[in-house]
Amino acid sequence: MAVEPKTTTDVTESTGSETGSGLDENLAGALAYLLSPITGLLFFLIEGDNKFVRFHAAQSIVFGVGMFVIYIGMSIVQMILLFIPRLGGLLSLLFSLAYLVVGFAAFLTWLFLMYKAYSNERFALPVFGTLADRLA
Known part of the structure; x- marks a missing residue:
């Protein structure tokens, strides 16, 4: 009796739309916080049309400068x-x-913001988020 080989298919689902950088927007939003405010500024300049990434990039800039x-x-x-x-x-x-x-x-707070961005949530910090909303 012959055993049929099992076939597997790799299906990856996108959690968000792609951005100008080629990344999913949730990943780009989370990476904007990685080396705050430097990566925030980088993603803010790269992402011209994506409001989600621009918001998280702006909040990363404001949070990083604020903590400094x-x-x-x-x-x-x-x-x-x-x-x-x-x-x-x-x-x-x-x-x-x-x-x-x-x-x-x-x-x-930095870890929490990265988690929220990766979860596709537009979480705004009480003071920094208001400023970031104006920038984005």
Whole structure:
């Protein structure tokens, strides 16, 4: 008795429409966050017609620049705390914990935004998303 060989077919379904870069829009939206704000700017310039990718690229730019500004502000505050006599070092050390909290929150937000973009969801952050909506 002869055994028939099994045949398999690879069927890949597209989760979204293609973009000017040749990628699916969900993948392009997620990649816009990868090296925020650099990749956001790259996808913002490449994608002229795709509103979904342009929104996520704009939000990546605003989020990346916003986090950079927040870290600069925190560095300035920490330097000022160092000049307080006797307590400056301790306050600056305690303020360093705020760096960890903000950094961890930014990392989790970054992962969440990449996940939402890959899931074809147009999730807007409360402050950054409003600015990104205007840019896109």
